[in-house]
Amino acid sequence: MDELNTWRRSGELSDLTIQIDDSEFNLHKFPMFIKSDYLKKKISECNDNKAVLKLSNFPGGKEIFEIVSEFCYGERSSLSQENVVQTRCAAHLLEMETTGNLASFCDRVIDDLLRNAKNSRSTSVSIEMLAVCEQLGDISDKAGIVDRCVSALIDVLSISGRQQVTETLTGLSSNWFEKLLGAARKKNMRPHIIGEMLISYLQISFIYEKDETEEETDKKKHVELADEERQHLLDDVLLKVFRDENKVGEKHALQERLNPELAVKLLSEAERLKCDVKDDLRRLCAKLVPRLKAPDLAQLPPEVVVEMVQVGETDSANKEAACKTADIYLKALADNKRLDAETFAAVLNAAPNDARTNHDNLFEVLHTLLQSG
Structure with missing residues (x-):
């Protein structure tokens, strides 16, 4: 073997040339033939x-x-951690996955790294490996690396505090996060933990507003998503969770734990991107009216509030909430001098008048509207 390696380094008696990018490896057929079915x-x-x-x-x-x-x-x-993911993918590409071959060697190293990280309750190894997987593309998934990293993440996150969960999620793309949720369900992670993970990811993806003057450490506390990724997260992840919860009447439902600011922001984005989840979010925001702050509600365009109020009106239990939504929205616009007669009439007509307990807010809104001319 020593003599063979000497020939490998010198290229002496080479009968095989492998070209990688702008480099050439002058090798020998037999040792490559034996280990790699692809090269064979x-x-x-x-x-x-x-x-x-x-x-x-x-x-x-x-x-x-x-x-x-x-x-x-x-x-x-x-x-090492710096090269094992790429090497394992190379082993998959070259079909070096028989027992005792290069893939087995890589798998042992990956398993040791993930096991040690789990024992120390660290998620950084999995996150860093997934970052490499994202660069390499589908081959890392086919080589089984993604599933193992995600599984290791779930094991740590299931026993982690909220701060560590949030810090971990900022390192994930929307695709990896979706895989994480899927793996969490398969491992029967408690529903309220899955819900907390989703809320945290939505929070850092939609609420955060980028500020060029902030410290670099603060910029790491959010995930920047393109519109296509946002739409995917809303319709393929959030909507599925809503529908699943509605089917089973799940306790600690996600809808009950979304904070009002986030719910309104999600609805605003769902309307902008024309997402299917918008109807569910309208119903949710109508239920959240007692907890909604006027500035949050005022973010929404009038036509959205009209439809949101109408959604609430279809359910007798939500009529009063729908009426409050209309009143709070009109007052918020009036206070900010953004209310016109057309919007006032549209929102007022959408609200169920028989559910209004008093007209104090309406009189105040009307007074402000008339004063503004």
């Missing part, structure tokens, strides 16, 4: 004595292929 097929298809193969988009580039070639020649490279 490619080499067999080549009729030339000197085979030349180009591997495009190789995980981790030439540095990782160097580790792969060392392994094939019987030399054990040092695997």
Whole structure:
């Protein structure tokens, strides 16, 4: 083996050239043929004595292929958190997944890293590995790395405090977060913990307003999502949770624990993005009226409030709440001198008059409207 490795380093007697990006590896067919089923097929298809193969988009580039070639020649490279994800993906691509092959070697290292992180109640290892997986794309999922990192995250988050949960979630894209929720359900994580995770992620994704003057540490407390990701999070994640809770009448339902500011912000975004979840959020905001602050409600355009009030009016139990929604909204607009006669009439006509306990707010709103001309 020592002599073979000497030939690998020198390229002497090479009968196989592997091209990775702008680099060439002058190797030998036999050791690569034995370890990699993928290269075995490619080499067999080549009729030339000197085979030349180009591997495009190789995980981790030439540095990782160097580790792969060392392994094939019987030399054990040092695997670490910095290179094991890329190497495991390379093993999947090159079909080096038989027992005792490179994939097994990588899996042991990954399992040790995740186990040690779990024992110390740390989520950083999983988050950092998932960040690498995101760069590498689907191959990391196919290699089984994503599921193991997500599972390790669930194990730690199930025994973590709220601050650690929030700090962990800021490191996840919307796709990884969706996988996290799915894994949490499969592992039968308690529903209220899943709900807290979703609320935390929605909070850092929708409420946070970016400020260029803030400290760098504060900028890490939010997740910046494109509109497509926001729509996906609202319709494919939040709506599913709402519907699942409604089916089973789940205790500690997410709807009951969303704070009013977040609920209104979600509704505003759902309206802007034309999301399917908007009707559910309108009903929720109508129920939250006693806890809604006027500035929160005033964020919404009149047509949304009209529809929200009408949604509440269809349910007799929510008629009074719908009426309060209309009054609070009109007063908030009047106080900010943003109320016109058309909006006043539209919102007033949408509200169920028979549920109004008094007309004090309306008289005050009307007085303000008339004074403003």
